[in-house]
Amino acid sequence: MAGVAGGLADALGISDGFVRAAFVTLSMVWGLGVLVYLGMWLMEMDRVEDVDPVEVAPHQAVGLAIAFAGFLLFLGAAGWWPSNALVLTVGALAFGTAALTDRNMPGPLAALVDPTVARPGRLRMLVGVGLLIGGLAVFSANVGPIYEIGPVLLAVALTGIGILVAFGPWVTRLARDLGTERRERIRQEERAEMAAHLHDSVLQTLALIQRSDDPARMSILARHQESELRDWLYGNAPLEGADLVSTAMRDAARRIEADHQVPIDVVVVGDHPLNETTKALLGAASEAMVNAAKHSGAERVSLYFEADRDELVVYVTDQGKGFEAAGVTGDRRGIVESIKARVERAGGAVAIVSELGEGTEVVLRMPVSTG
Amino acid sequence: MSVRVYLVDDHRLFLAGVRAELSEEFSIVGSAYDVDTAIEEIRGLNPDVVLIDVHMPDGGGIAVVEGVAETNPEVKFLALSVSDQAEDVIAMIRAGARGYVTKTIEPADLADAVRRIDAGDAVFSPRLAGFVLDAFAGAMPSDEDPELDQLTTREKDVLRLIARGFAYKQVARKLNISIKTVETHVSSVLRKLQLTNRHELARWASKRRIV
Numbered sequence: 261m262a263g264v265a266g267g268l269a270d271a272l273g274i275s276d277g278f279v280r281a282a283f284v285t286l287s288m289v290w291g292l293g294v295l296v297y298l299g300m301w302l303m304e305m306d307r308v309e310d311v312d313p314v315e316v317a318p319h320q321a322v323g324l325a326i327a328f329a330g331f332l333l334f335l336g337a338a339g340w341w342p343s344n345a346l347v348l349t350v351g352a353l354a355f356g357t358a359a360l361t362d363r364n365m366p367g368p369l370a371a372l373v374d375p376t377v378a379r380p381g382r383l384r385m386l387v388g389v390g391l392l393i394g395g396l397a398v399f400s401a402n403v404g405p406i407y408e409i410g411p412v413l414l415a416v417a418l419t420g421i422g423i424l425v426a427f428g429p430w431v432t433r434l435a436r437d438l439g440t441e442r443r444e445r446i447r448q449e450e451r452a453e454m455a456a457h458l459h460d461s462v463l464q465t466l467a468l469i470q471r472s473d474d475p476a477r478m479s480i481l482a483r484h485q486e487s488e489l490r491d492w493l494y495g496n497a498p499l500e501g502a503d504l505v506s507t508a509m510r511d512a513a514r515r516i517e518a519d520h521q522v523p524i525d526v527v528v529v530g531d532h533p534l535n536e537t538t539k540a541l542l543g544a545a546s547e548a549m550v551n552a553a554k555h556s557g558a559e560r561v562s563l564y565f566e567a568d569r570d571e572l573v574v575y576v577t578d579q580g581k582g583f584e585a586a587g588v589t590g591d592r593r594g595i596v597e598s599i600k601a602r603v604e605r606a607g608g609a610v611a612i613v614s615e616l617g618e619g620t621e622v623v624l625r626m627p628v629s630t631g
Numbered sequence: 632m633s634v635r636v637y638l639v640d641d642h643r644l645f646l647a648g649v650r651a652e653l654s655e656e657f658s659i660v661g662s663a664y665d666v667d668t669a670i671e672e673i674r675g676l677n678p679d680v681v682l683i684d685v686h687m688p689d690g691g692g693i694a695v696v697e698g699v700a701e702t703n704p705e706v707k708f709l710a711l712s713v714s715d716q717a718e719d720v721i722a723m724i725r726a727g728a729r730g731y732v733t734k735t736i737e738p739a740d741l742a743d744a745v746r747r748i749d750a751g752d753a754v755f756s757p758r759l760a761g762f763v764l765d766a767f768a769g770a771m772p773s774d775e776d777p778e779l780d781q782l783t784t785r786e787k788d789v790l791r792l793i794a795r796g797f798a799y800k801q802v803a804r805k806l807n808i809s810i811k812t813v814e815t816h817v818s819s820v821l822r823k824l825q826l827t828n829r830h831e832l833a834r835w836a837s838k839r840r841i842v
Contacts, residue, residue: 577795
């Protein structure tokens with residue numbers, strides 16, 4: 261009723277009518293079927309929607325039937341057995357009805373009048389009718405011993421079967437519709453999440469740009485937003501590559517770009533995992549970028565990172581005013597010293613080439629072990 | 632007579648912007664927002680240079696480049712995109728585009744790129760240079776045509792300088808060669824990129840897609 265029978269039927273690859281019949285039969289044994297049903301209902305909460313029914317070979321179906329019969333015998337041996345007649349009757353009736361009312365087969369009446377209906381359908385129908393008649397026969401032969409409870413059980417069984425026949429397919433369809441609805445809801449949630457993301461990022465930036473009257477600032481905001489959105493769209497999410505030098509370099513460049521209002525073009529060739537050595541390189545590169553952004557007066561800065569088999573090279577290039585090595589003083593000198601110290605401590609080398617009026621290039625080299 | 636330029640981009644706003652930037656120097660003979668119109672009109676107008684967006688519905692820029700190449704092989708394409716996706720850009724170049732620049736390019740640089748493409752040169756933005764170095768990096772030459780499958784040291788030097796943000800003129804000065812030589816190197820890289828069938832390129836592209 262809650263989709264358990266249908267789900268189990270899909271999983272086993274047999275008709276849900278038979279599964280329902282098995283549950284009804286088991287219910288006759290001290291309500292076992294109901295318990296099993298409830299248990300499975302609790303477990304199947306996360307059942308995948310719309311699993312394609314597994315194709316089952318005839319011998320597998322027979323195997324399942326034998327297993328079920330064996331299970332009943334075991335219950336009998338264990339003493340949990342109300343009466344042969346009762347179980348046989350209900351079982352025969354339930355399975356007979358299931359054979360006749362399978363949702364995947366043409367109606368039994370159609371099979372009677374239309375000879376073109378496939379033979380398995382007719383065979384099933386014959387077996388089903390046989391089971392029904394047999395069940396009724398067993399029931400009437402034993403009507404004496406279970407006389408007192410017989411009519412009640414019969415009424416219950418008939419009602420159950422009636423509900424099964426009338427509502428089984430409808431319940432199945434309802435379960436399908438629920439699945440479709442759930443997918444639709446997931447889709448809507450995704451859309452809402454996307455809208456929320458765009459609102460927090462793109463729309464905010466657009467608002468900032470509209471309110472800003474400084475073209476340089478507008479351009480920076482737009483660039484920052486562009487790279488962020490691109491990462492989000494194309495899945496270069498910071499989390500995924502967080503342990504790679506390339507990602508860390510891009511992030512650092514983006515931050516510095518935003519802080520100092522100078523565009524930084526990043527080009528990366530190859531990659532390397534982030535570790536103590538490469539973190540030193542990253543720190544030095546960041547300082548070089550800040551230095552270029554703050555002091556060079558250049559309109560843009562280039563960061564080029566290349567990972568070779570045994571060496572990482574970083575070029576931080578600007579085409580600003582440049583400087584003479586001897587003329588470096590104060591804050592600027594400190595930065596240069598700090599870059600050198602960092603890289604050299606980690607085993608690398610630093611070269612700074614600068615020409616007055618031509619710009620500056622800081623070259624950082626770091627040997628790495630192959631890996 | 633000024634260079635005849637045709638624009639293809641499905642973003643009308645961007646297209647209008649480019650048109651305004653370029654119309655002073657070049658004669659914009661037409662524009663299209665979709666692949667089919669673009670192919671039809673370019674075949675009829677036979678412009679000198681086509682600025683083409685990489686990402687468009689119905690096959691994108693590649694469909695246009697391939698569609699036009701059959702009938703009008705003399706039309707030259709410059710790919711223009713916001714895409715950072717290396718495989719898209721490389722695929723565009725392999726389809727026949729003579730260069731690739733990002734849409735954030737300065738108007739003056741864009742005009743310069745159009746002139747260069749019209750003159751038959753290749754136009755490599757820093758980013759494309761990076762992509763190409765990455766694609767050709769660290770691989771052994773295949774047996775079939777080792778010359779096509781590897782970049783020479785000089786070509787790599789040129790690409791690295793372009794990737795570091797230097798203009799052709801500065802590259803030439805740094806390497807003590809003429810601008811013409813720089814252009815020759817870049818064109819040679821472009822030819823290798825278009826003709827090589829080295830499997831590393833495919834492998835590289837598929838690796839990129841995962842990352």
